[in-house]
Each structure stands twice: as C-alpha cells, then as structure tokens.
Amino acid sequence: MTAQEDRELDEALALASTGSTTAATPGTATARGAMRWAEARNVASRAGRSAPGRTLRMVLGEALGHVLAEPLTALTDLPSFDTSAMDGWAVAGPGPWGLRDGGGILAGRSVSGVLADGEAVRIATGARVPPGVTAVLRTEHARTDEAKGRLRALRSVVPGQDIRPRGQECRSGDQLLPAGALVTPAVLGLAAAAGYDELLVVPRPRVEILVLGDELLAEGLPHDGMVRDALGPMAGPWLRALGAEVLATRRLVDDADALFDAVTTSEADLVVTTGGTAAGPVDHVHPVLSKAGAELLVDGVAVRPGHPMLLARLASGRHLVGLPGNPLAAVSGLLTLVEPLLSTLAGRAPVDPSITPVRERVPGHPHDTRLVPVAYRADGAVPLRYQGPAMLRGIAAADGLAVIPFGGAEPGDELGILDLPWGRPSSEGCFT
Ligand SMILES: Nc1nc2c(c(=O)[nH]1)N[C@H]1C(S)=C(S)[C@@H](COP(=O)(O)OP(=O)(O)OC[C@H]3O[C@@H](n4cnc5c(N)ncnc54)[C@H](O)[C@@H]3O)O[C@H]1N2
Numbered sequence: 001m002t003a004q005e006d007r008e009l010d011e012a013l014a015l016a017s018t019g020s021t022t023a024a025t026p027g028t029a030t031a032r033g034a035m036r037w038a039e040a041r042n043v044a045s046r047a048g049r050s051a052p053g054r055t056l057r058m059v060l061g062e063a064l065g066h067v068l069a070e071p072l073t074a075l076t077d078l079p080s081f082d083t084s085a086m087d088g089w090a091v092a093g094p095g096p097w098g099l100r101d102g103g104g105i106l107a108g109r110s111v112s113g114v115l116a117d118g119e120a121v122r123i124a125t126g127a128r129v130p131p132g133v134t135a136v137l138r139t140e141h142a143r144t145d146e147a148k149g150r151l152r153a154l155r156s157v158v159p160g161q162d163i164r165p166r167g168q169e170c171r172s173g174d175q176l177l178p179a180g181a182l183v184t185p186a187v188l189g190l191a192a193a194a195g196y197d198e199l200l201v202v203p204r205p206r207v208e209i210l211v212l213g214d215e216l217l218a219e220g221l222p223h224d225g226m227v228r229d230a231l232g233p234m235a236g237p238w239l240r241a242l243g244a245e246v247l248a249t250r251r252l253v254d255d256a257d258a259l260f261d262a263v264t265t266s267e268a269d270l271v272v273t274t275g276g277t278a279a280g281p282v283d284h285v286h287p288v289l290s291k292a293g294a295e296l297l298v299d300g301v302a303v304r305p306g307h308p309m310l311l312a313r314l315a316s317g318r319h320l321v322g323l324p325g326n327p328l329a330a331v332s333g334l335l336t337l338v339e340p341l342l343s344t345l346a347g348r349a350p351v352d353p354s355i356t357p358v359r360e361r362v363p364g365h366p367h368d369t370r371l372v373p374v375a376y377r378a379d380g381a382v383p384l385r386y387q388g389p390a391m392l393r394g395i396a397a398a399d400g401l402a403v404i405p406f407g408g409a410e411p412g413d414e415l416g417i418l419d420l421p422w423g424r425p426s427s428e429g430c431f432t
C-alpha cells in the first residue's frame with residue numbers, strides 16, 4: 001500500500017481524523033453515544049411505519065411506481081369466459097365432425113347457439129367458446145374435407161384441450177396481490193385485466209431538501225476556500241430514485257433562524273438537511289431541532305463514513321434526516337436512514353442488502369460498521385478506491401455500498417451490499 005493509499009484508508013476509517021468512540025471530542029455525535037448501524041436502520045423503518053399514512057385514488061396510468069394501499073382483489077373471473085387458446089376448430093364430442101354452416105367465431109364477438117354433438121366450427125385464439133364445445137382442435141392437427149363438409153383429427157383429442165376455462169387464473173374476489181406491493185408495469189397489466197380503472201395507492205412521500213453551508217458554490221470552479229455544492233445536484237435525483245416526490249431543493253446560508261423557519265414551516269413528510277450536523281461553530285442542526293421541540297430518534301450512528309447522521313421526529317409529526325456534509329458520509333446517511341424511512345412511509349418493506357462474496361480483503365473499523373463503495377464483477381464484489389468521506393469518485397463508479405463488519409472482510413466472505421437504486425435492472429427506482 002502506498003503512503004497515499006494508507007492516508008486514504010485512515011480517513012475512510014476515520015481513525016486519524018476523528019478518533020475512536022472513547023477519544024471523541026465531547027459534544028460530537030460519537031460522544032453522544034452512536035447507535036449501532038443495523039439498529040439505526042430499524043429505528044428509521046419503524047419511524048416510517050408509525051407515521052400517519054396518506055392514500056390516493058389514481059388512474060392506472062399515474063399509479064406506476066406507487067404502492068398499493070389495499071389488496072388488489074379480482075373484480076372479475078379471469079378469464080371471464082371459456083376461451084379458445086388456439087386458432088382451429090371448436091368441436092363437440094368425438095370426431096369426425098360435421099362442419100357447421102356460417103362463419104367462424106372471432107375474438108371479441110359474442111356467440112349465440114349451442115354446438116351440437118358431432119359438430120365443429122372455426123374458432124380464433126381468444127374467442128369465446130360456445131356451449132356444447134368439448135375441445136379445441138388446432139388448425140395444424142386437423143384435416144377438412146370441404147366437399148363432404150367433414151373434419152377429422154390427425155391426433156387424439158383430449159376433452160378440454162386448448163380451452164382456457166372461465167376462472168382458470170382467478171375467481172372474482174380472489175386476492176391477486178397484497179397491500180404494500182409496488183405498482184410495476186406488470187401490476188398495471190394485471191390490474192387492467194382484472195377490471196380496474198383506478199388504484200388506491202400510498203402516494204410518494206414528499207421530501208424537501210435543505211442544503212446548508214456558506215462555503216458552497218452553485219457553479220464554476222472552486223476558489224478562495226469555497227467548494228462546489230455536490231449534494232444539491234445529487235440529493236434530489238437520489239431521493240426520487242428511492243421513491244420520493246421532491247418538493248424542492250433549497251440552499252440556505254449558515255443561519256440558525258433561517259434553518260428554524262425552513263424546518264418548522266416545511267409541508268414535506270420528510271425534511272433532509274445536508275451539512276451542519278457536527279458540533280462546529282456554524283453547525284446549527286442540533287440547536288435548531290432542540291429549539292423546535294423535535295425528538296431525536298437517532299443521534300449519531302456507529303458507521304464510517306457518516307457517523308454524525310441523525311433522524312428526528314418534528315413536533316408536527318413529520319421527520320427530518322440530517323445528512324453529514326462530507327459527500328460520501330451523506331450517501332451513507334441516504335442508504336442508512338433515508339432509504340428505510342422512505343420505504344415504510346411509502347407503505348413498502350425496506351430494501352434488504354443483497355448478499356455477494358467480496359473478492360478482496362477489506363479492512364474493518366475497530367468497532368463501527370464500514371460502508372465501502374463496491375462494483376459487481378462476475379465472481380463477486382470489488383471494493384473501489386477513493387472511499388474517503390469527502391470523496392465521490394468511488395461511489396460514482398459503484399453498484400452499491402458493501403457493509404463491512406468491524407474486524408473487516410476476507411476474500412470470499414459473503415457481504416451485505418446496499419445496491420444503489422439505479423444499480424440493478426430489477427431495482428424499484430427505475431419506476432419512480
Ligand atoms: N471535532 C469534530 N469534527 C468533526 C467530526 C467530529 O466527530 N468531531 N466529525 C467529522 C465528520 S466524520 C463529518 S462527516 C463532518 C460532518 O460535518 P457536518 O455535517 O457538520 O458538515 P459540515 O461541517 O457542514 O461540512 C463538512 C464538510 O463537507 C463539506 N460539504 C458540506 N456540504 C457540502 C455540499 N453540499 N457539497 C460538497 N461539500 C459539502 C464541507 O465543505 C466540509 O468540508 O464533520 C467532521 N468534523
């Protein structure tokens with residue numbers, strides 16, 4: 001390991017910069033007693049579950065990406081009539097059969113009359129099977145003698161073959177999906193087939209983002225100790241990918257009164273702040289929460305990076321997540337606190353880490369969980385470089401954050417990976 005990599009690792013482990021729990025400066029999040037990482041995720045899930053729920057009736061086209069607020073119950077039998085599964089002949093009784101006069105039966109046409117024993121009539125896939133029919137004979141398995149008006153089968157005919165009986169998939173009133181299921185394109189199709197025009201859904205939680213820091217520039221190159229705001233452009237899309245409706249991203253100066261007003265007047269279900277979580281001279285998040293009478297549910301998490309992250313319940317019952325200002329620490333907070341909170345606010349189960357072997361050794365923190373950017377390869381996850389708390393270079397190339405237990409991981413160890421919401425094709429984020 002080069003000296004540079006050594007320093008990078010030190011900072012990623014936050015050993016050199018912030019010390020261990022016992023050595024931390026009084027007044028920092030660590031000194032207040034950081035919560036275990038898994039427990040912090042549980043607290044965030046529970047907070048969302050206990051928040052008052054909203055429901056909305058939406059037309060099918062708008063419901064995509066929302067969550068069902070009630071079970072999807074079939075409004076009809078499916079199929080709703082005995083249906084031909086093939087193009088061919090509807091036959092009654094054993095063959096050979098006499099061809100019935102008149103045209104065949106097409107899909108979407110209602111049929112009249114009963115097919116008498118010994119009769120056959122042309123039928124299309126999807127057409128309603130008339131009463132009296134005992135089987136459908138595929139065109140390619142049949143021979144007709146038009147002159148004699150006769151039809152015979154080229155192979156044996158099993159009663160009921162190629163007929164989809166009414167109610168084969170479900171009967172009216174059957175539960176097709178439970179409340180809490182995500183409305184995917186497939187669910188929209190099923191709902192339409194089962195007779196729905198609208199769905200009762202849990203709307204996306206509304207989020208407002210407050211980006212704090214006098215040192216932040218909205219454009220151009222960093223200069224005179226100022227840095228570009230990296231969290232403003234990232235937080236909104238990230239939250240949307242996690243299923244939120246983002247009402248606004250606002251940049252605030254480091255002013256306690258401005259923050260107090262913004263937090264206490266917000267109409268959002270969740271306020272997300274970035275920066276100002278530590279105990280520096282302009283770190284106003286803790287004092288403002290205290291003045292606003294908020295209850296701190298999580299006040300520091302035993303995770304690197306991101307340990308000053310916090311979760312509070314405001315007097316209004318809404319929630320606030322304080323993300324640390326260091327950009328990778330903010331990502332850690334998004335996946336540790338915001339993801340489970342948003343999932344349960346939206347009526348969904350939080351996303352469990354996927355389990356994947358790691359290809360290389362990953363050093364651990366002595367007593368905190370580490371979250372390390374990794375990329376998936378054919379034979380496992382590879383930890384990426386540039387994983388310091390202030391760096392985004394690793395996470396920008398990553399598929400997820402690996403959860404490294406204290407003590408670290410050896411090659412081949414199975415690790416939990418928090419997939420980035422756009423990382424895997426199966427991710428829910430692509431619908432929101
Ligand atoms: N004495 C201590 N100091 C610090 C501790 C500690 O335990 N004791 N913890 C460190 C850790 S770890 C983190 S993380 C940060 C958290 O600080 P804040 O949440 O108060 O964030 P700021 O001080 O406002 O900013 C920290 C850092 O991040 C940069 N930043 C902030 N916002 C943005 C943004 N939108 N885009 C890009 N960069 C941003 C800011 O300029 C600072 O460099 O506290 C440590 N200190």
Ligand code: MOO
Pocket residue numbers: 014303304305306307308324326328329389390
């Ligand atoms: O290292 Mo801090 O833990 O960046 O959040």
